[in-house]
Amino acid sequence: MSAQTRTEGTDRRRELLSIAAELFADKGFKNTTVRDIADAAGILSGSLYHHFDSKESMVDEILSSFQAELFAAYDEVLRSDDDARTKIERAVRLSFEAIDRRRHEVAIFQNEADFLGQQERFAYLAERNAESRAVWITLLDDGVRSGALRADLDIELTYRFIRDTVWVAVRWYRPGGKLSHTAVADQYLTILLDGIAHA
Amino acid sequence: MSAQTRTEGTDRRRELLSIAAELFADKGFKNTTVRDIADAAGILSGSLYHHFDSKESMVDEILSSFQAELFAAYDEVLRSDDDARTKIERAVRLSFEAIDRRRHEVAIFQNEADFLGQQERFAYLAERNAESRAVWITLLDDGVRSGALRADLDIELTYRFIRDTVWVAVRWYRPGGKLSHTAVADQYLTILLDGIAHA
């Protein structure tokens, strides 16, 4: 019975975090009140503090667990023995998959990371950012060296282009809509790799 | 003297709006207090209300004047008799020029339009958005019809790709940095038109 209680407590926690994540993503962190979260959960604001220290610790838990998951996926691509172009394709697809499956978390990270990152508590956001940049620069360098990518690319600018392009899609992509995340990834990779001009 | 007073009043207004715009862009509208703005201007918060009705009317004035300027530029491109590809290139360059010259305004629009647009007062933001989409869809349709662009493009998705790609650069572009806005536009157009893959 104590095991069940522990499990239900964890489930409730996750449920509350999921509700909070949706609100943070839609209205912004600062713009979402603890009363908003409590209302959406069908409880009163004071009751939230039985589960969490503060509103800040809620967004902290949301972001850090998402980041851990995302970077495990990056690591798997990096460690694989695919060729350079395939790795790039996989890394792009991985992003759209994250947008599909964790869109609230992606949106919160996109919208709030810069501001939250100024606080010491959220310093890991900037660290993960640097880590992600390192992954992409490696992939792009390998791509140019192997001849898969054009030699005249500005690698830093190309990295920013890809990073911005894939993640900003979280603003309009909706799971269950007309386009699957794999279809969007296909189109984006086509444009990214071969351009929109007539060959 | 009354003319000079009027002019100075206008200048002071513009100066205060410029200070507010920087703060809104950096910290977000909701996250910026009237005391922040007053502090940065070297006055007390109450004094701001001699110039403006409310914090909301400040961001309103910032966004509406920027939008008017931007869409005048779009109109000029549309009305020109350049060919389809040139018009697309000009529209892209125009965006990077706006990021260079009005980055705070662009950032505020990117970050806050969705949220502010829900209020009736800011309904024009959604209207301008629809207008901008119409411009781009026209340009892309013309591009495909004239053979300048690939025929297999998903026009709607391509529009979103371009829109997101050009505007999101406001997150990292800094005027006076290593890259001029024209150099960034050159690189982005190269990738957009011809892709990153080795030909």
Next chain:
DNA sequence: GTCTATAACGCGATAGAC
């Protein structure tokens, strides 16, 4: 685990003196 009640504080905005 949730509710009642409230403390402590920061916020946008106002009124009137200078």
Next chain:
DNA sequence: GTCTATCGCGTTATAGAC
């Protein structure tokens, strides 16, 4: 055009009953 002083409200968070 700015300052002093303050109001009224919404917000995060706490303490203790149930």
